[in-house]
Amino acid sequence: MIVSCERLHFDDRQSWLRGRRRGLGASDAASVMGLSPWKSNLQLWLEKTGQAQGLELDGNEAVELGKSLESPVRQIFAVKHPEYEVEYYPYDILYQPERPWLFATLDGELLEKATGRHGIYEGKSSRCGKRSDWAKWRGQVPSYYFCQVCHQMLATGADFAWLAAFLLNLEGDACEYREYYFERSEHTDDIELVLEREIRFMGYVQSNEMPPIVLNGLN
Numbered sequence: 001m002i003v004s005c006e007r008l009h010f011d012d013r014q015s016w017l018r019g020r021r022r023g024l025g026a027s028d029a030a031s032v033m034g035l036s037p038w039k040s041n042l043q044l045w046l047e048k049t050g051q052a053q054g055l056e057l058d059g060n061e062a063v064e065l066g067k068s069l070e071s072p073v074r075q076i077f078a079v080k081h082p083e084y085e086v087e088y089y090p091y092d093i094l095y096q097p098e099r100p101w102l103f104a105t106l107d108g109e110l111l112e113k114a115t116g117r118h119g120i121y122e123g124k125s126s127r128c129g130k131r132s133d134w135a136k137w138r139g140q141v142p143s144y145y146f147c148q149v150c151h152q153m154l155a156t157g158a159d160f161a162w163l164a165a166f167l168l169n170l171e172g173d174a175c176e177y178r179e180y181y182f183e184r185s186e187h188t189d190d191i192e193l194v195l196e197r198e199i200r201f202m203g204y205v206q207s208n209e210m211p212p213i214v215l216n217g218l219n
Contacts, residue, residue, distance in 0.1 A: 001087055002094060002109050002118045004157035010091040016105070019093055023101025024048075024198055029151035030144035032201045033194065034214030037144065041201065041214045048205045069125040069166050074108055076177060077121060077164045085111040086121060094156050101202055102195075104155035110162065120152050120161040127168050137167060141180050150194040153184050160184055 010016040030036035031044040046052035078086045087109045095103035108121030124145060128134045136142040141149075141163055149161045161182040168175045184191070197214075204211040 001089075001111075002106075002120075002156050002158060004118060005094045005155065006097055006100070008093040008095075009089070010093070012091065016091040016093070020103075020105075022093075023103060024151070024202065026104045026148045026151045026155070029147040029194055029198065032197050032214075033147050034216055035144045035147055041211060045201070045204060045211055049208055065125055065127070065168075070107065070123055073123040073125065073164050073166050073177070074121065077108075077123070077162065077179070080179075081162075083113055084119070085113060087111075096155065096157065099154075102151070102155055102198060104152045106152065106156070110158075110160075112160075117159040118156075120149070120156060120158045122149060122152065122161060122163045123165075124163060125166040125168070129169065134167070137165060137178060141165070146190070147194060149182055150187065150191045151198070153182075153187075153191055154195055154198075158184065 008019060010019055024032065028044055031039045031041050034041055043052065047054050074086065074088065078084070088107070089109070090105070093103045093105055095101075106120055107123045110119035110121050111117075112119065122145075124141075126133070126137075128137070140146075145163065149163060152158065153161060161184075163180045163182070165178045165180070166175060167178065201211060203209075
């Protein structure tokens with residue numbers, strides 16, 4: 001269990017969803033940065049100021065695929081990495097006391113047995129139908145997922161993060177399991193940039209002032 005942060009525990013999904021309204025979760029980070037393929041920073045602002053409802057994603061094919069593979073991918077990671085204790089708390093919200101509006105719910109919490117360092121586990125699954133889809137994962141993770149990892153390290157104070165990805169072609173008859181490692185000390189500039197943009201965004205939310213539209217991480 002990560003101990004360098006505060007923790008709110010909820011008993012079920014509905015109470016957890018209500019708890020998430022308190023600020024920005026990791027899935028919001030890419031929208032704030034203008035890097036999300038699914039939601040603009042303006043749409044996110046409308047939701048956080050109560051002027052629009054969040055999209056209902058239950059039943060979405062990509063979401064359902066992710067749900068079905070979440071536990072198996074985490075188990076694969078745990079088997080491949082006996083050097084870590086892997087714990088999972090699906091309805092816990094983690095945050096730093098000085099920024100309670102910046103929080104994360106993790107796919108897994110890691111304890112490095114040899115050193116006592118704490119880390120993040122993030123699991124992803126994706127259908128890759130084109131070469132460009134596969135290219136996003138070649139030696140790196142898609143930028144919108146990297147934003148999420150940076151946000152999670154901010155919320156938790158974690159020393160490192162692993163992202164495990166299960167990638168399938170459109171038919172599902174070809175797949176690959178990949179892993180990506182992030183040492184916090186090697187990404188301090190990226191983490192600080194995410195923090196700066198999220199602080200600015202929350203200022204617009206709290207003042208109910210519409211933010212400028214952010215495209216491709218600019219502005």
